[in-house]
Amino acid sequence: MGSSSSSLNNVPDGQQLMQETGFSAAHLLRLYERFKFLDKDNRGHLRSEDFEAVPELSENPIGDRIVGAFFLPGQETVDFSSFVRVLAHFRPTEKNRTRAGAQPEPANSRNRKLKFAFRLYDRDRDGKISRTELLQVLREMLGMQVTEEQLQSIADRAIQEADLDKDDAISFDEFRKSLEKVNIDHKMSIRFLE
């Protein structure tokens, strides 16, 4: 442990990121190594090509959306701290909430996790998942056998089901409500990042 925290100095903003995201020094180091590995040309930031070079992502139906989520709007690169901040969403929620209270909501809270997922759907960032947006996601996630009509009917049903204020779109609140029963912490946490 001692050795790893000493080399934490190599990680840019190491201490601050630890504070902010709740990652341990070992995790940060590991993530930094990964970051450097992805950053093939040692530019100090990642471009979308760097993400796309991960071969597994090309087999993920919504991989490109997730890559997109790493980028702040309007930016074309990701530096290490935003890389870590995105990953912090996937830290499991601590059992003993020591930092509850005055501090801002940590990235790994249920709400933030949901928000992250919601943004993946909400491409135009208007705070709503429109029918078109939902249809896009469905098209990506469903196999080729499903016909366009089936897709449409699924999208219609999904919206019908979740849409409480009848505006033909799913707002974040509606999104959250529709997933009330789902154990988000279980579904959206990577154990490694504990």
Added chain:
Amino acid sequence: MLLLGVTLLLLAAAGADPSGSAASLRGPLHASAPPPRLLPQPVPEYGAPGVASARSAAEAAVGTGKEELEAAEQQHHGGGYRVVQWEWSYVQTPYIIAIWLLVASVAKIFHFSQRFTTVVPESCMLILLGLVLGGVVLLASKKQLYQLDPSLFFLFLLPTIVGDAGYFMPARLFFDNLGAILTYAVVGTLWNAFCTGFCLYAAKLLGIIEQVKADLMDFLLFGALISAVDPVAVLAVFEEVHINEMLFIIVFGESLLNDAVTQVLYKVYISFVEVGVENVQTADYFKGVSFLIVSIGGTLVGLVFAVILGFITRFTKKVRIIEPLFVFLMVYLAYLTAELFSLSAILMTFCGIGANKYVEANISQKSRTTVKYTMKTLASIAETIIFIFLGISAVDKSKWAWDTGLVSCTLVFIFVFRAAVVGQTWVLNRFRLVPLDKIDQVVMSYGGLRGAVAFALVVLLDGERVKAKDYFVATTIVVVFFTVMFQFQGLTIKPLVKWLKVPRSTNSKPTINEEIHERAFDHILTAVEDIAGLQGYHHWRDWEQFDKNYLSKLLLRKSVYRKSELWEAYQKINIRDAISVIDQGGNVLTSARLSLPSMASRASFPEVTNVTNYRENGSGVCLDLQVIDNVSGSKVEEDMETHHVLAGNLYKPRRRYQSHYSRHFMPLGEKERQDREVFQRNMRSRMETFKSTRHKRHKKERSLKKQRRGSDTKDDGGDKPRRNVSWQDKPVVVPVEPEDDKADHSDPEKEEDVGITFTARKAETPKQRPKSALDVCQSPPPHTPSPPTEDSHLPWKGSVGSPPPCVSVEATKIIPVDLQQAWNQSISSLESVSSPPAPAEPVHPRVSALSRLG
């Protein structure tokens, strides 16, 4: 009815063979050291030539077996030349084995077609079958004659089982978790073996175990053989209860390696027992440490053979037919070689693990399928035989002796010591980045299931030397029964895990939203894991470098090697090439897919009928939806239908299907199909984004240039690559630069792997078969500019269901005219796309990339 048939068969098998089955099983093995105890009975010569008329041997033997035989005997003495003769003794050996397997297989059909598959595990069924079979045989012959022969087991049954496991082991995951696997397999097994042995001895000293006459060495021996956990069967449960792939691979790896440890221990003890404990020198005890040498030696043998195998398959292009044979022979030879040097032959699984990557890349698709199926079939046969032996032995009282003390002590001890997993995990978790949580540990310790190997080992004990053998046999049978039947799947472990898990609130059916979003979450998680690189460890980079620089060059065919480089080439492709790819392939195809949902790759799946059914089904639903949307009662039904569609067609995240290992099932290419679909879509969309950004940039540039150059025709970027393609020409001839490695891309490979290849000759008469060409060529693959490293994504190397590429990479390519129909149909929807439709030039991206490489 089926049951009746099975019983009849059983009777036939049993009746037909009143004696000499031990001999029969040893038939092919007479070369190996003959253990005297296995052949107690003289085999009567009842199989003399005689008249059998048209009745089958089995039929003849039922009921009136004896009389028939006597009659046959008499007729034989009557002399004379017979055309049709009763040659039972001649076919006896294979006949009995075949009947056994037939019965077991029929039972499996029955088993898997019924609901209780989920409740009663397959090994249970096999044991039960063995019990029945054994009972019948016992009734028929009054004496149990079937015996498991050591050479049969070690030379034939075991290699098939471990060879199968090794070959299908996901190598990367395995090595990622090698530390944990080794800890559990070596430390855990040694601990189990010694503790069980010593504690049983202590129980004996304390007088709990009364009848058994055994000393410490015997108990240690017994402890060793009973400690090997065989968790392969547990894996089936893992899928049910959402087990992460890490636990999967740990348990799976453990099951492989602990067999090795057990074997080594077993052999060491056996040699001790044979020499006699009093003769064992202190120094000899240290030879027990030689298991390190034995293991490492076995591993090395495996790896050496893996390299040879990879190297051989590099050159089998012209002899496709015997490709699978090479695989089997080399794996088997690896096993025999290890056995020859009395190394741990079971570790030749490393041969399978190591060779898999290169072999799979080198051999053709058909050979790959053959290898897969044959491996599975052989392993299944071997396991069946062992389990049936188990059942048969359990019936025959003369083979075992009961000691309640021993049995109960053993059961308790193996439970207690298996729970030591928790301790090991605690230590391991201190070093692991991904800790194993409590449920994992419970599953691991509770899943301590003893299987076929333990039984085989105990039966093979030498009754002369190990006096307590009969007691040990009885105990082992009980332990196997107990663990398999009660501890295991469906009966207790599944409810236990479910009970332990955080209760998921699934009181109601998941809503459509939940279903969609949960799957999306799975994908998100997988993607983030991939990005954060949680799978691979650092040292992999060095290894991959080494692999790329040396091993792949040595062991992979040049063509394969090149192909796998394409993926990287794609990353490095310069802008110009990428642009041409987009303009020619990406856009047109996308719109083709959107506008013609029934064409493209959809119809080219193997289950065409299935797909059409599905589609009809779907459109029916949609129709209904409009008609009876207001009827509230039918709404539920439609919801069901929607759920059905969702459940069937949502892409599964990777972890779900990777933890599929079963001795009897194969994923049926579902994974490959999905991967290919997704990959193609992704590449397409990336190309489009790439293009749109380029357009933006381009527009900017253009607006800057406008003053100078005046108004430009739209989209000059797209013109260039299309220049040499004549859209009007009926067969579109795409000239391609000759490649230097043409030999490696030559036709045989493609013709074998791919349904149809269009060559120049065929295309001369495209009009003659307009429909079929469209049917077959519905999915031109230009949107796959470059495959990833695993070549299963290469359209021409893909599984059976891969969309047949219309073109292969040759000097000159013809694209069938009928594709133009498709384009024409799709043109209508092209308004939305910024660039004008371009003719398909599927070869281009791949070829350009290839030629760049060349």
